[in-house]
Amino acid sequence: MSRRPETLAHAPLGRESAYPERYDAGLLYSIPRAANRAPLGIEEGALPFVGEDEWHAFEVSWLNPRGKPVVAVARFRLPADSPNLIESKSWKLYLNGFNQSRFASREAVVEILERDLAAAAAAPVSVELFAVDDEALAPRRLPGECLDDLDIAIDDYTPSAEHLRAGEEVVEETLHSHLLKSNCPVTGQPDWGSVLIRYRGPRLDREGLLRYLVGYRQHQDFHEHCVEHIFMDLMARARPERLLVLARYVRRGGLDISPWRATPGERPPEPLRLARQ
Numbered sequence: 001m002s003r004r005p006e007t008l009a010h011a012p013l014g015r016e017s018a019y020p021e022r023y024d025a026g027l028l029y030s031i032p033r034a035a036n037r038a039p040l041g042i043e044e045g046a047l048p049f050v051g052e053d054e055w056h057a058f059e060v061s062w063l064n065p066r067g068k069p070v071v072a073v074a075r076f077r078l079p080a081d082s083p084n085l086i087e088s089k090s091w092k093l094y095l096n097g098f099n100q101s102r103f104a105s106r107e108a109v110v111e112i113l114e115r116d117l118a119a120a121a122a123a124p125v126s127v128e129l130f131a132v133d134d135e136a137l138a139p140r141r142l143p144g145e146c147l148d149d150l151d152i153a154i155d156d157y158t159p160s161a162e163h164l165r166a167g168e169e170v171v172e173e174t175l176h177s178h179l180l181k182s183n184c185p186v187t188g189q190p191d192w193g194s195v196l197i198r199y200r201g202p203r204l205d206r207e208g209l210l211r212y213l214v215g216y217r218q219h220q221d222f223h224e225h226c227v228e229h230i231f232m233d234l235m236a237r238a239r240p241e242r243l244l245v246l247a248r249y250v251r252r253g254g255l256d257i258s259p260w261r262a263t264p265g266e267r268p269p270e271p272l273r274l275a276r277q
Contacts, residue, residue, distance in 0.1 A: 201240025
């Protein structure tokens with residue numbers, strides 16, 4: 001069984017760890033989402049958004065019944081309303097435990113992954129396995145207009161919603177930036193990413209939006225919470241009718257994560273992977 005939700009003080013992240021040689025579901029470490037949502041005014045059981053955390057694992061391997069290795073890329077989807085997220089290093093350690101373990105089939109691996117991850121997240125988790133050369137994993141571009149060529153001066157590297165301004169004209173548009181960077185709240189390591197914002201509502205001031213997004217550059221938080229922070233600030237400052245915020249974070253340690261949060265009825269683009277992932 002996976003470990004019960006605890007605080008980061010006991011998490012494997014930031015600690016020296018021995019890599020396991022055998023499958024062990026107990027390596028998964030759950031972190032309750034509620035504590036990080038409370039400062040944003042998000043009440044447990046009353047989420048103001050829908051969404052998922054989409055993970056890709058690029059170092060998945062196990063042994064077939066005859067001891068021959070099998071390799072794959074895995075895609076995991078955790079619902080945003082799951083009580084817990086799963087700490088990334090514990091997830092990597094858990095997946096490493098498959099490397100020297102024998103399983104009857106790919107279907108058996110999927111079944112075990114779904115069972116263990118659902119126990120850790122306290123909600124159903126979907127699992128897909130892909131061949132490493134599957135065309136579905138080919139890099140693509142984010143849709144919409146890129147903000148990154150705006151010629152602006154920036155000297156504020158902490159998130160400030162004061163930069164977010166909206167006019168009176170109602171528009172529908174999709175914007176993105178590849179300048180997103182935040183830092184791990186435990187190790188301080190940089191987390192690089194791209195962010196997409198699709199909305200219908202008062203037109204956002206693009207320079208202010210880019211200043212706001214760059215403001216996460218020295219901010220320490222988990223990927224999922226950064227996306228929720230952006231979503232809540234945009235809803236409060238611009239009050240759009242519809243909103244989608246999606247981040248595609250760069251792979252680290254064989255894992256990447258792409259959380260998205262949206263107003264009900266909104267969906268992200270079809271699954272895509274960027275070149276940096």
